[in-house]
Amino acid sequence: MEPRRSEKNNNYSEIKCLHCLAKAHSFCKCIAQDKLPDFSKISSQKKFKDRSYIFLQGEKNDYFYNLVQGNVKIFKVFEDGRIQILGFLYPGDFFGLYSSKNFSYTAECIGEVTCCIFNHKDLDAYLDKNIELTKHLLHRTTNELTLMQDRVAIIGRLSARKRIVNFFLNISSQRKRIGWQENPIVLPMTRNEMADYLGLTVETVSREISKLKSEEIIKMVDSKQVFLNKPLLESELSNNS
Amino acid sequence: MEPRRSEKNNNYSEIKCLHCLAKAHSFCKCIAQDKLPDFSKISSQKKFKDRSYIFLQGEKNDYFYNLVQGNVKIFKVFEDGRIQILGFLYPGDFFGLYSSKNFSYTAECIGEVTCCIFNHKDLDAYLDKNIELTKHLLHRTTNELTLMQDRVAIIGRLSARKRIVNFFLNISSQRKRIGWQENPIVLPMTRNEMADYLGLTVETVSREISKLKSEEIIKMVDSKQVFLNKPLLESELSNNS
């Protein structure tokens, strides 16, 4: 009989949100337990393979995504093939944006990824019923805006060395925020991706990291793990020489 | 007797929104006529002098601002005095952000300015009563975020020339949007401010503008007005040489 379980789709429909791993960090964390089954209905979960595209810059944007598992990078591509990475996303981050224009960037999976997918219309209708959620989404979006403003300033005005130092410190505090160890940090991205994120070239990133190593401001645990001498890094940032 | 007019303050209290010049472009444009007197009560209007600061980076942020008249620039200052301008604001733009952290940038008047000022608490309480407004604010903030992402890509990856070309074209379409003439554009800011906005120096801005002039891609009507050869400018942007 299965009266309701299979009514909508194969995504556990009404129960998936109850067991969601990312809920604690997601925009939907403010939804009360008893409202979750209803909320569950307006999204579906989908898995993506390593390096697959979730959507492409320029495509029609009808969906809003919430990252549940894995990492996603969002980036813009220029006519000449140059790339600017806008962000490396973590579980609980949302993307695709809440508006029905075209995607202004591409979203690509780094490793295996699971996302919740919301149709704009459905999400919009749900927001009408839940002002708390709407306000929370507004807060999160405002926060994203502030971070993006920081990046404009960093890319517009800081030297390569300072951009990298700042990048390391940011990763460290991000890790702390979500309860991971803040010191040896892990760089899940390649040097090339770091460069594309910081508005630099691989070579410059590599050279500057080498310098920081030789000055013992950082220490490589292995090629992906970096131990930070935080006081020295902080002083690097406020150093006007 | 004046039973209600002076109840709250000297800001026309309940009627100022009815006559607001900026309403058509403001986040509050979705508020119905009959709800305006109530909405009017949660903000006050204030005038600011040319070059005065509305708030400073780092100060406690208890207010949300909506620009009614004039222009405002928002910018970040670094320890060494360098500046990164985040935006030149027009009537209908909001700033100060809807969140109670510290201001992450400074807001300064360009010319005489009039602002609507909202206390966070009061605005927050009002949003609870008006989901339409909350959603609209979310939309606008999302839009700001998209624009800021564009700027990260532009500053991170485009040459000085392309940044300037893009800047001119943006001003032109912004003017069109608010119903002003889109071709000779007016540059209300100094070359120095342009440089601080684009992550360049004055000298570079000046030189690149001179080149565009000599190549007849732009033509100066006077030092502040620029006539754009739009097709040529557009092709500059997609030019990979």
Place this chain on the structure above:
DNA sequence: TGATTAAATTGATATAGATCAATTTAAATA
């Protein structure tokens, strides 16, 4: 209106970071 101050332009030079190229190291795969 002339004097003062600020803004913009132009030139000469320096340099941070890009580009091109080779090598080393690490990761993926047969």
Place this chain on the structure above:
DNA sequence: TATTTAAATTGATCTATATCAATTTAATCA
């Protein structure tokens, strides 16, 4: 485990933009 492929590092050189400095033009003020 050896082989292939990709990522990272390092070197040599170039170039776009910054810096320093002088001049011109425009704006402000007494």
